[in-house]
Amino acid sequence: MRFVLAPEMTPELFEDLLHCWTEVTNAGGAVGFVPPVTPDDIRPTAERSFSGTANDLLVGYDDEGRVASWLILADSQSGLRAHWRWVLRVMVHPKHQGKGYGRELMLAADDAARGLGLEMLQLTCRGGTGVDGFYASLGYREVGRVPRSIRLSPGDDRDEIYMMKWL
Numbered sequence: 175m176r177f178v179l180a181p182e183m184t185p186e187l188f189e190d191l192l193h194c195w196t197e198v199t200n201a202g203g204a205v206g207f208v209p210p211v212t213p214d215d216i217r218p219t220a221e222r223s224f225s226g227t228a229n230d231l232l233v234g235y236d237d238e239g240r241v242a243s244w245l246i247l248a249d250s251q252s253g254l255r256a257h258w259r260w261v262l263r264v265m266v267h268p269k270h271q272g273k274g275y276g277r278e279l280m281l282a283a284d285d286a287a288r289g290l291g292l293e294m295l296q297l298t299c300r301g302g303t304g305v306d307g308f309y310a311s312l313g314y315r316e317v318g319r320v321p322r323s324i325r326l327s328p329g330d331d332r333d334e335i336y337m338m339k340w341l
Contacts, residue, residue: 301333
């Protein structure tokens with residue numbers, strides 16, 4: 175896989191990212207939406223996510239040059255927190271699940287963050303998915319949890335888990 179930090183946001187790239195986000199959500203991925211969704215459901219959030227000048231998009235491309243994975247390294251926009259970034263919207267296209275692309279993406283994020291002179295990465299994840307174990311295997315540790323703060327539907331509330339990693 176080939177990774178590009180801060181690629182030029184062309185209309186084609188935007189649509190590829192949006193397609194990936196839709197496919198990941200509809201496959202059950204915890205990336206901000208509850209399935210089923212259409213690209214139009216996600217488009218307003220995607221437009222806001224990709225318009226931030228303080229955010230760095232990291233895209234993983236497969237051997238065919240298509241978007242296979244991506245995440246955002248988001249600046250907290252505080253000088254007191256300039257030494258770290260939030261890791262947002264971590265996703266791997268469903269057709270690439272089980273190939274180790276998620277691990278490759280997260281390791282590429284570590285490298286990108288070091289290249290930006292950062293010392294730490296933080297992320298949140300949805301409880302009940304098991305993804306916190308994946309992040310723990312990459313060196314992240316849980317530093318907090320907000321019980322039942324994510325509501326998928328009435329009666330289905332999940333914890334928001336805060337994790338961080340020193341680089």
